[in-house]
Amino acid sequence: DAGVIQSPRHEVTEMGQEVTLRCKPISGHNSLFWYRQTMMRGLELLIYFNNNVPIDDSGMPEDRFSAKMPNASFSTLKIQPSEPRDSAVYFCASSFGLGAAYEQYFGPGTRLTVT
Amino acid sequence: QQQVKQSPQSLIVQKGGISIINCAYENTAFDYFPWYQQFPGKGPALLIAIRPDVSEKKEGRFTISFNKSAKQFSLHIMDSQPGDSATYFCAASEETSGSRLTFGEGTQLTVNP
Numbered sequence: 001d002a003g004v005i006q007s008p009r010h011e012v013t014e015m016g017q018e019v020t021l022r023c024k025p026i027s028g029h030n031s032l033f034w035y036r037q038t039m040m041r042g043l044e045l046l047i048y049f050n051n052n053v054p055i056d057d058s059g060m061p062e063d064r065f066s067a068k069m070p071n072a073s074f075s076t077l078k079i080q081p082s083e084p085r086d087s088a089v090y091f092c093a094s095s096f097g098l099g100a101a102y103e104q105y106f107g108p109g110t111r112l113t114v115t
Numbered sequence: 116q117q118q119v120k121q122s123p124q125s126l127i128v129q130k131g132g133i134s135i136i137n138c139a140y141e142n143t144a145f146d147y148f149p150w151y152q153q154f155p156g157k158g159p160a161l162l163i164a165i166r167p168d169v170s171e172k173k174e175g176r177f178t179i180s181f182n183k184s185a186k187q188f189s190l191h192i193m194d195s196q197p198g199d200s201a202t203y204f205c206a207a208s209e210e211t212s213g214s215r216l217t218f219g220e221g222t223q224l225t226v227n228p
Contacts, residue, residue, distance in 0.1 A: 004158070031214055033214070042204075042220045043218040045216065048213075048214055048215070050213075050214075055213055056212075056214075056215055093158070095214065098213055099210065099214060100209075100212075100214055100215070100216060101147055101164075104214070104216070106157075106158025106159050108156070109156075109158055
């Protein structure tokens with residue numbers, strides 16, 4: 001079975017450029033999560049969706065970050081304009097239901113480097 | 116605001132030894148406590164989880180001990196193996212917050228052969 005698919009796996013961009021990260025959740029899962037992982041701040045939840053609707057975006061750091069989920073099989077996380085402090089590994093995860101007890105399955109991550 | 120404190124930051128044990136990782140939380144409303152395991156270059160994966168109505172949960176070589184009054188919980192890895200070398204994260208959540216997990220800082224475990 002295919003797990004959560006993220007693309008690209010690595011992204012290097014220059015400060016000021018727009019960056020779009022993509023995620024395909026596990027088929028049948030109705031909740032999708034975007035996380036950011038850094039050495040300084042650890043693993044942080046940015047936003048999550050349920051049935052394609054954003055439920056909690058309180059972790060989105062600022063207006064430069066936006067996320068969309070146009071359908072059940074695709075989500076994007078966009079950073080515009082990007083800054084060096086956005087360098088991190090961004091994970092997408094999905095789960096079968098809404099609630100902490102539903103296991104979240106993580107993708108392999110996208111390593112973003114902003115120079 | 117860090118609501119889940121994890122220690123130690125790194126841990127080295129010998130093969131066959133016991134690895135112990137500790138976490139403490141502040142929010143008494145937390146009612147679900149999972150542990151995640153992450154290998155280099157991979158995303159975290161759920162290892163084991165516990166609810167506060169029990170004091171211990173065991174799955175194979177992995178055991179969670181939970182102390183509600185002290186607001187602490189720990190992961191014990193018995194008979195540690197080199198393949199257990201990974202980063203371990205504790206987390207906590209409250210059911211009313213939906214699916215929001217608050218993660219600890221992580222512990223990098225190295226099991227020497």
